[in-house]
Amino acid sequence: MQIRLDGRRALITGGSKGLGLAMAKAFAGAGGHVALVARGEEALAAARAEVQAAAPGARVAAISADIRTAEGCARAFGEAEAALGPLDILVNNAGTSQRGPFLDISDAAWQEDLDLKLFAAIRLCRLALPGMRERRWGRVINVLNIGAKAPLAASTPTSVSRAAGMALTKALANEFAPHNVLVNALLVGIIESDQWVRRHASDLRGLSWEAWKEEQGRSVPLGRIGRPEEFAALALLLASEQGGYVTGTAINVDGGRSPVV
């Protein structure tokens, strides 16, 4: 069986790097069209070229917007539909890993985390769902982390934003299932991405990238960290016609690392 997205149009936040870029390549390679949204223009231009080279037949839009604001979300959505046409697939993926001892986290840090990881998804869903409902076909994929189900000590604000993302996923899945709009979440453990490249660069122990990755992988039952292509393959299935009977679920993509199913 081949998983195809022929002609489907997707907006992917955080599409310029890491998991977002891997999903963009997978979606475009399966016949879809993609709009990549992020802030940094240089990375966006490079990502657009990379996706286009991998899938010459795809329409690929690169949109610079900060989705922490309502205005940024509205502009990203408007420009994506202007470039590609009505959107069938929304992937709420942009995010950072903000965490620390609870007593050290200010209101401003909480607000920033919720703006990026929760309100951006709420606002983009509000923009995308009416058209999906009208056309009776839609997919929303919320990229979260395994802390959504099993928060560790000193994991706020991120685990709280992610748990809210899981509740949003379930509520929207129930509300929009009658309209053939499917809403799911993918919960990431440790998957190679630009975020991990940055963490390696800030680790002062002088480990090589390979040795560093191997060390991270020791906490994972499968014994290694994930590859972005492995993550993108599951996202592609959820976005496709073949994924048509899966909604309202939150799947761990973590090599077995989460303590809960």
Ligand SMILES: NC(=O)c1ccc[n+]([C@@H]2O[C@H](COP(=O)([O-])OP(=O)(O)OC[C@H]3O[C@@H](n4cnc5c(N)ncnc54)[C@H](OP(=O)(O)O)[C@@H]3O)[C@@H](O)[C@H]2O)c1
């Ligand atoms: N990789 C993992 O192991 C892992 C683990 C747990 C959860 N996750 C989650 O998975 C998602 C993807 O992670 P990743 O590892 O691929 O991260 P990444 O490599 O750091 O990429 C993050 C992407 O989000 C964009 N972004 C960040 N802030 C933004 C904003 N305010 N507005 C618009 N775009 C913004 C970034 O571009 P700009 O900075 O240029 O805007 C970039 O394209 C994130 O939500 C992350 O928290 C990943």
